[in-house]
Amino acid sequence: MTRLRILHHPDPRLRTKATPVESFDVPLGVFAKNLLETMYAAPGIGLAATQVNVHKRVIVVDVSEEKNQPHTLINPTLKTYGNRIKGEEGCLSVPEIYDVVERFEHVDVTAQDIQGNTIEFTAQGMLAICIQHECDHLDGKLFVDYLSSLKRGRITKKLRALSNSRER
Ligand code: GNR
Numbered sequence: 001m002t003r004l005r006i007l008h009h010p011d012p013r014l015r016t017k018a019t020p021v022e023s024f025d026v027p028l029g030v031f032a033k034n035l036l037e038t039m040y041a042a043p044g045i046g047l048a049a050t051q052v053n054v055h056k057r058v059i060v061v062d063v064s065e066e067k068n069q070p071h072t073l074i075n076p077t078l079k080t081y082g083n084r085i086k087g088e089e090g091c092l093s094v095p096e097i098y099d100v101v102e103r104f105e106h107v108d109v110t111a112q113d114i115q116g117n118t119i120e121f122t123a124q125g126m127l128a129i130c131i132q133h134e135c136d137h138l139d140g141k142l143f144v145d146y147l148s149s150l151k152r153g154r155i156t157k158k159l160r161a162l163s164n165s166r167e168r
């Protein structure tokens with residue numbers, strides 16, 4: 001059981017664009033397992049490698065009630081379509097902040113599994129929202145980027161103060 005450390009906004013490392021996974025080796029499997037454990041422990045419904053300072057294109061999600069439907073997606077690409085739906089989002093890298101973000105209702109996902117096999121599926125609802133949120137992380141994007149600059153500025157200031165108070 002290894003819990004990885006989650007970076008908090010405004011840490012500049014969260015802005016790194018992740019690079020594709022090329023080796024589907026044992027260390028990748030170990031990392032994916034640790035990412036999933038870290039997500040469940042947090043607790044969260046998704047986690048991207050970027051958030052634990054690993055800049056490779058790996059995400060994990062589990063939106064099930066029972067927490068028994070993990071998806072590990074390597075090198076995910078999305079085709080989004082349909083209506084835009086508003087939902088309240090939070091992020092483990094933006095602690096204690098929740099706000100409404102618009103996402104697409106549907107996504108076609110193409111990714112690889114831990115062995116490098118191609119997987120394709122369609123998602124909607126919370127799974128679609130979560131996958132869009134996680135894929136944004138891999139491109140260095142956070143949900144607060146969709147908010148007004150006024151709101152984002154307030155959030156950044158608040159989290160900076162919080163991290164300073166924890167350091168000292
Ligand atoms: O745990 C999480 N909940 C959540 C709720 C609404 C929309 C997205 C999310 S993802 C978040 C975990 C996280 O930060 N993943 O990157």
Ligand code: NI
Nearest residue numbers: 090091092093
């Ligand atoms: Ni997040």
